[in-house]
Amino acid sequence: MNELDFGGKQILVVGGSSGIGNGIAQAFCARGARVHVCGTRAGAADYSAADGSDLEGLDYAQLDVSDAHAIEAFAPPFDRLDVLVLAQGAVIYRRGEFEMAGFRKVLEVNLISLMACAVKFHPMLKAGKGALIIVSSTAAYHATKGNPAYNASKTGAVGLPR
Secondary structure, rough: OOOOOOOOOEEEOOOOOOOOHHHHHHHHHHOOOOOOEEEEEOOOOOHHHHHHHOOOOOOOEOOOOOHHHHHHHHHOOOOOOOOOEEEEOOOOOOHHHHHHHHHHHHHHHHHHHHHHHHHHHHHHHHHHHOOEEEEOOOOOOOOOOOHHHHHHHHHHHHOOOO
């Protein structure tokens, strides 16, 4: 068996519409997986290469992970799940994380939603003996000036039980 052959596998990448999550989604797709990605915009057409997005070959669904009710209500367009990648992330610059609303928003996206998504998709992963991958940041290990919520949330992400 080729360990890099994901033919017939179902992958969900939350935060897979752009950035690192999108790169992960495209890598799974290139190895034969059917890949579903979630992002905050209404549709795949709302993303562009300038945003760091390449949604070609991927199935897209809107999901605002800062809203716990949206996660609970999310109806996945698949019946089984082999890999769940949690790559969602938010940061607010210009001291925005020093305001409580900004601090909470970043924690909600970068930390709280990880647990909410893991709980939501656990039954599907368990049934298929699937894997959970959580993407964090090197900011988990060092301070970045002006982003206390980002640092705290990324540190919390590496501390979640695997």
